[in-house]
Amino acid sequence: MARGRRYKRKSHRFRNFIIFLLIVALIAGGIWFLSGNFRKAQDVLGQKMYPIKYSEYVDKAAEKYNLDKALIYAVIRTESKFDPNCESNVGAVGLMQMMPESFRWVQKLRGTSLDDSELSKPSVNISYGSYLLKYFLKHYKDERCAVAAYNAGFVVSDWLKDSRYSSDGKTLKKIPYPETESYVKKVEHAKDMYNKLYFS
Numbered sequence: 001m002a003r004g005r006r007y008k009r010k011s012h013r014f015r016n017f018i019i020f021l022l023i024v025a026l027i028a029g030g031i032w033f034l035s036g037n038f039r040k041a042q043d044v045l046g047q048k049m050y051p052i053k054y055s056e057y058v059d060k061a062a063e064k065y066n067l068d069k070a071l072i073y074a075v076i077r078t079e080s081k082f083d084p085n086c087e088s089n090v091g092a093v094g095l096m097q098m099m100p101e102s103f104r105w106v107q108k109l110r111g112t113s114l115d116d117s118e119l120s121k122p123s124v125n126i127s128y129g130s131y132l133l134k135y136f137l138k139h140y141k142d143e144r145c146a147v148a149a150y151n152a153g154f155v156v157s158d159w160l161k162d163s164r165y166s167s168d169g170k171t172l173k174k175i176p177y178p179e180t181e182s183y184v185k186k187v188e189h190a191k192d193m194y195n196k197l198y199f200s
Contacts, residue, residue: 043197050193053082054095057123061130070199071143072130074190075150078183084122093119096129106132142171144184151183 052073062069079097080086092099098106100116106128107114118124136146140156149156156172159165165174175181 046193046197050077050190050197051082052198054122054126057126058130061126064127065130065134067130067134067137068191070191070194071133071147071187072126073194074187075129075133075147076126077190078186084120084125094125094129095122096125096133098125098129098132102132103128106135109135140170144188145170145172147184147187148172148175148180152177152180 050073054076058069058072058076061067062072076082076095079092080095082095084095086095086097087093088097090099093103098119100119103114103116103119110128110131114124119128133146133150136149137143140146140149140160145156145160148159155177159172159176160169165176166172175184
């Protein structure tokens with residue numbers, strides 16, 4: 001009799017152990033399934049918020065000027081959210097929101113002669129906007145300074161000379177224009193997102 005009870009107890013323990021393993025496997029499988037779908041949903045949402053558009057022109061500009069594609073996309077998204085008809089209240093035009101006078105200045109550097117109306121074309125806007133971005137990168141040799149200059153212009157040179165804003169004359173520890181500071185943060189965040197979603 002005692003032996004039979006012992007056998008039943010062992011049998012119950014074994015069955016409970018199997019049930020426990022099945023429950024653990026189901027929970028682990030559910031977590032794996034949900035986390036995989038959650039990641040996919042995150043990627044889909046991220047790609048809608050940070051789309052890849054006008055890639056033909058971005059790829060060409062990135063190769064021609066040796067620029068990071070993620071940076072070009074980040075500037076376009078921050079400037080116009082990919083609206084080629086975007087025009088600011090100060091007259092900046094197109095995807096990369098170039099000012100007509102900046103367009104004319106860049107044309108002198110490149111030795112070209114286009115009408116201001118050409119600036120609204122995505123191919124022209126991305127090419128000249130990327131050229132200007134590359135110009136600032138070569139001039140300042142620092143991406144944060146270059147992005148700040150794309151927004152605020154050569155006033156960045158004055159900030160670099162001011163110990164309140166730069167400790168080494170090469171990088172900015174603080175940006176005195178709130179609009180430019182916000183702009184730089186948005187571009188940096190967008191660049192990180194583009195790298196995570198498409199280029200990592």
